[in-house]
Amino acid sequence: MGRRDEAGLDEHTACQTGSTREHLIEIYRKKAKHYDITSRLYPVPGYPQRTQRLRAVQALGLRTGDTVIDMACGTGLNFPLLQKAVGPGGRIVGVDLTDAMLARAQDRIKANGWSNVSLVQADAAGFDFPAEVDAILSTYALTQVPECAEVIARGAAALSAGGRWAVLDLKVPGSTPGWLAHLGTATVRPFASIDEWIMRRPWETIRAAMQEELADLSWTEFVFGTAFLAAGSRGRSVSMETDSPSASAKVGG
Ligand SMILES: C[S@@+](CC[C@H](N)C(=O)[O-])C[C@H]1O[C@@H](n2cnc3c(N)ncnc32)[C@H](O)[C@@H]1O
Numbered sequence: 001m002g003r004r005d006e007a008g009l010d011e012h013t014a015c016q017t018g019s020t021r022e023h024l025i026e027i028y029r030k031k032a033k034h035y036d037i038t039s040r041l042y043p044v045p046g047y048p049q050r051t052q053r054l055r056a057v058q059a060l061g062l063r064t065g066d067t068v069i070d071m072a073c074g075t076g077l078n079f080p081l082l083q084k085a086v087g088p089g090g091r092i093v094g095v096d097l098t099d100a101m102l103a104r105a106q107d108r109i110k111a112n113g114w115s116n117v118s119l120v121q122a123d124a125a126g127f128d129f130p131a132e133v134d135a136i137l138s139t140y141a142l143t144q145v146p147e148c149a150e151v152i153a154r155g156a157a158a159l160s161a162g163g164r165w166a167v168l169d170l171k172v173p174g175s176t177p178g179w180l181a182h183l184g185t186a187t188v189r190p191f192a193s194i195d196e197w198i199m200r201r202p203w204e205t206i207r208a209a210m211q212e213e214l215a216d217l218s219w220t221e222f223v224f225g226t227a228f229l230a231a232g233s234r235g236r237s238v239s240m241e242t243d244s245p246s247a248s249a250k251v252g253g
Contacts, residue, residue, distance in 0.1 A: 021123070024144070025098050028074075032100035035075050042140070043170055043226070049140075052222055052229065056139055056168040057081040059218070059231035066134035067091040071124055071151070072141030074098075076105035079117060082137070092117040095127055124151045129158035139168040143202035149209035156213035159233070165214055166231040171203035173225030203228055 031038065042049065057078065062068060062085035070078050073094035082092050094117065096102050102119050109117045120127070125147040129136070136155045142148045155165055207230055210217050214232030221228050 021097070028098040029100040032075065032098065032104050035101065035104065036077065039074075039077065048223065052168055052227055053078055053081060053139060055220070055222075056137060056166050056229055056231070057085060059166040059229060060085070060135040060137060060164045061233075062086050062090070062135055065089045067093070067130075067132075068135040068137060069093045069095060069129065069133055069155070071095050071127070071136060071138040071155070072097070072145070073105060073119075074101045074141070076108045076117075078137060078139055079105070079108060079114070080112075083112075083114060083117075086116075088116055090116060093130070093133075094119045095122050095124065097121070097123050124148075127151070127154075129155055131158055132160040133158055133163060134160055135164045135166070137166050137168075140170065142167050142206060143169045143171070143197070146200075146202075148202055149205050152206065152209040153213055156210075162233055164231060164233040165210065166229065167206055167210065168227065168229045169203060169206070170226060171221075171228050172198055172201070206230060 028035075040049070041047075060068065062082070064085075064087040066086045067090065068082055068086060070076070070082065070092060073079075073096050076094055079092060079094070083090075086092065092114075094102070094105050096105070096119070099121055102121055105119055109119075122128075124138075124142070124145050136159065142151065145151060152165065152167075159165065207217075207219060207228075210230050210232055215234055217230060217232035219228060219230050
């Protein structure tokens with residue numbers, strides 16, 4: 001495994017057009033076996049990923065018996081948190097593009113004896129969301145999907161009344177000059193597609209799509225704006241928060 005893979009950002013910034021989707025699957029096939037350990041270093045060692053995951057699951061407002069989709073679930077790192085929220089009477093559907101990541105998720109399901117989790121190998125861009133789901137979650141994955149706006153729209157259409165969508169992912173801090181963003185990411189990953197990811201600014205696409213589809217969108221930024229949690233259902237106002245003490249705002253609607 002080369003330095004790029006160790007940094008954990010190659011796949012995150014790879015644009016999925018045509019053959020690069022195959023390339024991304026190949027990357028995750030290689031990473032799958034040790035993903036649960038190496039992802040703890042993601043995007044850098046000490047990053048509060050678990051706290052962020054917890055916040056994302058809390059943002060779904062799940063109740064016992066709910067059905068939740070974990071889009072691009074990987075090895076199922078969110079499953080224990082989701083299980084706790086929906087209970088054995090609830091249902092979890094994990095969707096992912098990469099067979100090897102799903103195989104690890106299946107191992108997790110078996111090891112825990114869960115009978116209420118099903119897995120689907122599918123591209124988020126073409127996934128046919130089942131109707132009337134209570135919640136949809138995607139963590140550290142959706143900014144990799146160029147069709148993320150369509151995925152959000154189709155997911156929102158499949159939600160039951162009051163159902164919630166939550167997306168947790170990485171971003172470049174808003175105040176970061178372009179040259180500094182490149183410098184910062186280049187130190188961990190000297191790889192051309194980071195430029196494409198930064199230029200594409202997929203977190204903005206996700207935010208706009210969720211604002212369009214979910215009227216009560218909340219947007220929270222973590223760790224100096226290097227990650228975001230966007231969550232919403234149906235509602236009438238938009239709130240924006242940041243964990244930076246210097247900036248906090250609510251926008252009525
Ligand atoms: C960084 S991992 C995150 C996995 C998991 N969500 C987590 O939080 O640990 C990204 C995952 O997204 C999946 N993925 C990437 N593009 C996808 C797509 N277009 N459709 C479905 N899954 C995709 C990859 O196979 C990989 O398992």
